[in-house]
Amino acid sequence: MTDTKLKKGRKKTGGRKKGTPNKTTTTVKEAIMNAFDKLGGEEYLVDIAKQDHKTFCSLLGRVLPKEISASIETDLSLMTDEELDTELARLRDE
Numbered sequence: 001m002t003d004t005k006l007k008k009g010r011k012k013t014g015g016r017k018k019g020t021p022n023k024t025t026t027t028v029k030e031a032i033m034n035a036f037d038k039l040g041g042e043e044y045l046v047d048i049a050k051q052d053h054k055t056f057c058s059l060l061g062r063v064l065p066k067e068i069s070a071s072i073e074t075d076l077s078l079m080t081d082e083e084l085d086t087e088l089a090r091l092r093d094e
Contacts, residue, residue, distance in 0.1 A: 045059075
């Protein structure tokens with residue numbers, strides 16, 4: 001019986017390269033974009049947003065980033081003692 005398990009360190013051979021989209025996925029995306037263009041593109045989305053905000057918000061949820069990372073720097077010497085106390089209390093509650 002032949003050992004068909006891959007050995008550690010063995011390079012991948014054959015198949016699609018990493019990141020290459022599936023042909024079916026590409027075809028479906030193209031069909032969706034064609035239909036979108038025929039329906040009016042951006043104007044169609046505006047109509048959907050006005051008529052069915054739940055569906056529109058669902059679409060937004062699929063295209064907006066799930067998490068946003070941000071950093072804010074401030075000069076603490078510009079804050080009053082009360083502002084510093086409020087900010088410290090807020091950070092403790094997180």
